[in-house]
Amino acid sequence: MPINNFSSGRDVTLTIVTASGPLNLSLITGFHSRPDTAETKVKGLDGITRHVRFFDGWAGGFDVERQDSTVDDYFSQIEANYYAGINEQPGTITETITETNGAVTQYRYLNVLLKYDDAGTWMGDQTVKQKLSFVAAQRQKIA
Numbered sequence: 001m002p003i004n005n006f007s008s009g010r011d012v013t014l015t016i017v018t019a020s021g022p023l024n025l026s027l028i029t030g031f032h033s034r035p036d037t038a039e040t041k042v043k044g045l046d047g048i049t050r051h052v053r054f055f056d057g058w059a060g061g062f063d064v065e066r067q068d069s070t071v072d073d074y075f076s077q078i079e080a081n082y083y084a085g086i087n088e089q090p091g092t093i094t095e096t097i098t099e100t101n102g103a104v105t106q107y108r109y110l111n112v113l114l115k116y117d118d119a120g121t122w123m124g125d126q127t128v129k130q131k132l133s134f135v136a137a138q139r140q141k142i143a
Contacts, residue, residue: 005100013096014062018114019089023074026067029129033060033095033109035139058109061133066120071130075116088113093134094142104143111137 014031016023036056043049064071078088090111097105112134120128 007097007100011098015094015096016091016112016114017094018074018091020077023091023114024070025062025064025132026070027065028062029065030063031060031095033058033139036135055138058136058139059134060109060136061117061131064130064132066128066130071116071132072119074114090137093136106141106143107139108142109134109136109139 009030012031014025014028016025035058038054038056040052040054041049042052081088090113093109093112095107095109097107099105113136115133115135116130117133118129118131120130122128
């Protein structure tokens with residue numbers, strides 16, 4: 001729901017699909033993503049510096065409030081698979097955005113590898129905040 005013609009956190013929905021099926025995070029409180037690029041300067045004999053950019057995937061992360069064992073269970077299984085010699089297959093993340101004009105835009109992150117950055121801190125009278133991050137080969141617009 002846009003607020004005063006600005007996008008807000010309520011305007012985005014995220015769908016994570018792993019090799020073993022959908023990963024439904026209980027309560028996502030934050031999401032960020034950014035392209036990874038490498039820039040190079042090329043100086044010609046004419047003395048003019050030219051700039052070249054190479055696209056090198058995407059990265060991002062999720063802030064999650066722990067409401068159940070979904071995240072812990074997923075990464076526990078990934079770890080068990082690793083020690084059992086089972087190859088980890090990449091997944092996808094679909095980002096669906098309701099624009100301020102009501103239109104829907106979708107992007108899909110491809111060949112996603114999820115990482116468990118912080119399983120959370122357990123303290124009295126506080127919720128457990130978990131952090132996940134991801135790297136992806138590419139982001140494509142699909143709608």
